Amino acid sequence: MSKPVVLLAEQLSPATVDALGPDFEVRQVDGTDRPALLEALAEANAILVRSATQVDAEAIAAAPNLKIIARAGVGLDNVDTPAATKAGVMVVNAPTSNITSAAELAVGHIISLARHIPNANASMKAGDWKRSKYTGVELFEKTIGIVGLGRIGTLVVDRLKGFGVNLVAYDPYVTPARASQLGVQLLSLEELMAQSDFITIHIPRTPETTGLIGEAEFALAKPELRIVNCSRGGIIDENALRDALESGKIAGAALDVFVTEPPSNRDLLDQPNLQLTPHLGASTDEAQEKAGVSVARSVRLALAGELVPDAVNVAGGIIDEYVRPGIPLMEKLGQFLQGLIGASPVALDIEVHGELARYEVKALRLAALKGFFTNIVTEQVSYVNAPLLAEERGLDVRMNVDEDSDEYRNVLTLRATLSDGKTVSVSGTLTGVKQIEKLVGINGYSIEVPLAAHHLVMVYSDRPGVVALYGAALGEAGVNIAGMQIARDEEGGQALSVLTIDEPASDELLARLRDAIGASELHEIDIVES
Ligand SMILES: NC(=O)C1=CN([C@@H]2O[C@H](COP(=O)(O)OP(=O)(O)OC[C@H]3O[C@@H](n4cnc5c(N)ncnc54)[C@H](O)[C@@H]3O)[C@@H](O)[C@H]2O)C=CC1
Numbered sequence: 001m002s003k004p005v006v007l008l009a010e011q012l013s014p015a016t017v018d019a020l021g022p023d024f025e026v027r028q029v030d031g032t033d034r035p036a037l038l039e040a041l042a043e044a045n046a047i048l049v050r051s052a053t054q055v056d057a058e059a060i061a062a063a064p065n066l067k068i069i070a071r072a073g074v075g076l077d078n079v080d081t082p083a084a085t086k087a088g089v090m091v092v093n094a095p096t097s098n099i100t101s102a103a104e105l106a107v108g109h110i111i112s113l114a115r116h117i118p119n120a121n122a123s124m125k126a127g128d129w130k131r132s133k134y135t136g137v138e139l140f141e142k143t144i145g146i147v148g149l150g151r152i153g154t155l156v157v158d159r160l161k162g163f164g165v166n167l168v169a170y171d172p173y174v175t176p177a178r179a180s181q182l183g184v185q186l187l188s189l190e191e192l193m194a195q196s197d198f199i200t201i202h203i204p205r206t207p208e209t210t211g212l213i214g215e216a217e218f219a220l221a222k223p224e225l226r227i228v229n230c231s232r233g234g235i236i237d238e239n240a241l242r243d244a245l246e247s248g249k250i251a252g253a254a255l256d257v258f259v260t261e262p263p264s265n266r267d268l269l270d271q272p273n274l275q276l277t278p279h280l281g282a283s284t285d286e287a288q289e290k291a292g293v294s295v296a297r298s299v300r301l302a303l304a305g306e307l308v309p310d311a312v313n314v315a316g317g318i319i320d321e322y323v324r325p326g327i328p329l330m331e332k333l334g335q336f337l338q339g340l341i342g343a344s345p346v347a348l349d350i351e352v353h354g355e356l357a358r359y360e361v362k363a364l365r366l367a368a369l370k371g372f373f374t375n376i377v378t379e380q381v382s383y384v385n386a387p388l389l390a391e392e393r394g395l396d397v398r399m400n401v402d403e404d405s406d407e408y409r410n411v412l413t414l415r416a417t418l419s420d421g422k423t424v425s426v427s428g429t430l431t432g433v434k435q436i437e438k439l440v441g442i443n444g445y446s447i448e449v450p451l452a453a454h455h456l457v458m459v460y461s462d463r464p465g466v467v468a469l470y471g472a473a474l475g476e477a478g479v480n481i482a483g484m485q486i487a488r489d490e491e492g493g494q495a496l497s498v499l500t501i502d503e504p505a506s507d508e509l510l511a512r513l514r515d516a517i518g519a520s521e522l523h524e525i526d527i528v529e530s
């Protein structure tokens with residue numbers, strides 16, 4: 001069997017390939033060479049990128065086998081996550097891999113701006129010895145404004161505390177209590193612009209943050225202001241920054257990120273009081289190793305069909321070891337239920353009874369939906385797009401979790417409500433040390449049958465001789481019965497037989513069985529392993 005193809009579209013740490021291990025065919029492509037990228041995506045099961053490769057809707061459409069897009073870093077601006085979700089493709093990033101490096105670069109820029117280190121260095125290399133020209137300022141007792149008190153902003157705060165500075169911040173999504181815990185005073189953006197001697201920006205680029213700092217904000221600034229952006233290009237309006245630097249409205253700026261990378265607007269780049277780095281925030285050995293290892297681990301999990309903690313478009317989160325075996329069982333119950341109803345329900349109740357109820361079981365909801373849609377839509381169904389498929393079909397999905405369970409330690413039940421109000425249900429459990437997956441209920445009939453690849457479910461009126469009838473029909477067709485269980489509501493009432501068989505039954509055999517036993521219901525249910 002050929003190995004899954006993992007495409008490395010950018011330069012990643014060698015630790016990435018080591019962490020992927022021998023189970024994949026690793027291919028390289030230059031992600032900025034668009035035709036080459038689209039061609040390589042045709043066979044890719046996973047793609048690993050940094051920030052230069054555009055994984056947009058066109059690229060995702062060119063990758064019919066793609067299961068995961070892994071961003072070895074934080075920002076996901078270069079990945080079309082909604083398009084990936086629609087195609088059932090998981091998107092992951094490495095959210096903490098490079099935050100220390102990015103925070104350290106921002107602090108480095110602040111100190112360099114304060115002491116003119118890059119300009120003084122360039123001047124000396126050019127043969128000069130100019131001391132007074134490069135007189136700087138101390139950080140001590142200055143006001144430093146942090147825009148964005150997230151992961152990186154918080155690390156910057158921690159690092160700056162040692163300088164004896166006054167820390168203020170603008171982040172509308174952070175509570176004053178959290179800010180004061182960090183030793184930072186929350187201000188409005190206008191107050192922060194007016195009070196700060198230094199500003200450092202650590203927010204994502206969104207429609208709301210694009211151009212957040214422009215002409216109006218620079219108009220509020222002190223002439224001593226020095227501003228640093230190591231987050232995303234465009235959060236500071238580049239034209240407004242050029243004007244503010246050129247006119248002496250502010251004292252200096254440092255940029256690691258640009259609207260277009262690489263940038264070409266020389267009128268900005270050539271400003272003498274602007275210091276530049278070519279998007280180096282994450283460019284350290286440590287950050288690249290952590291990012292590579294983190295995304296390699298996510299790729300391994302995703303290609304093994306597992307939920308991934310760092311997925312940004314899946315709501316599964318971290319799954320407890322106790323919950324984990326329930327995931328494949330729930331997926332199978334989802335398939336089984338769909339096989340039983342063969343129609344589209346209006347509501348789906350996902351019930352978790354027993355000890356499992358003490359754990360976070362959100363992942364079981366995803367598993368149920370994934371299983372339910374697996375055999376009824378043509379597109380790839382994954383933990384990513386299964387909730388979207390339910391939403392698109394107007395399916396009312398409800399989750400009921402309850403610690404009570406009578407007969408078994410845990411029982412998982414899926415109950416569909418059809419448009420005529422009728423309900424259809426299937427229940428399963430895991431038994432013994434080997435955690436055997438068993439069906440323990442169908443439509444209120446108690447049974448106990450190990451789940452298999454092929455099942456027959458027959459409902460008929462309870463009477464002697466029926467087992468011989470279906471046994472003979474299956475025997476004549478050469479189909480072996482692997483397991484069976486009969487249940488009934490009352491003597492002479494309705495009976496239900498569940499058989500596991502070694503191969504699928506043909507349509508002709510199903511018709512013969514129906515006639516032979518006068519079945520009121522007969523379902524052949526095949527479970528495909530995902
Ligand atoms: N230069 C580089 O190489 C690197 C850049 N980055 C970038 O740094 C930025 C920050 O990353 P993290 O700290 O990990 O993100 P995060 O998600 O932990 O924090 C972002 C913070 O921004 C705040 N925020 C969101 N909208 C805001 C608004 N309109 N005004 C003010 N605050 C707002 C949020 O409340 C949050 O606290 C991201 O854009 C990321 O892509 C990250 C790593 C390396």
Ligand SMILES: O=C(O)CCC(=O)C(=O)O
Nearest residue numbers: 050051072073074075282
């Ligand atoms: O991989 C890189 O160098 C880009 C880092 C970055 O900007 C991020 O992780 O958001």
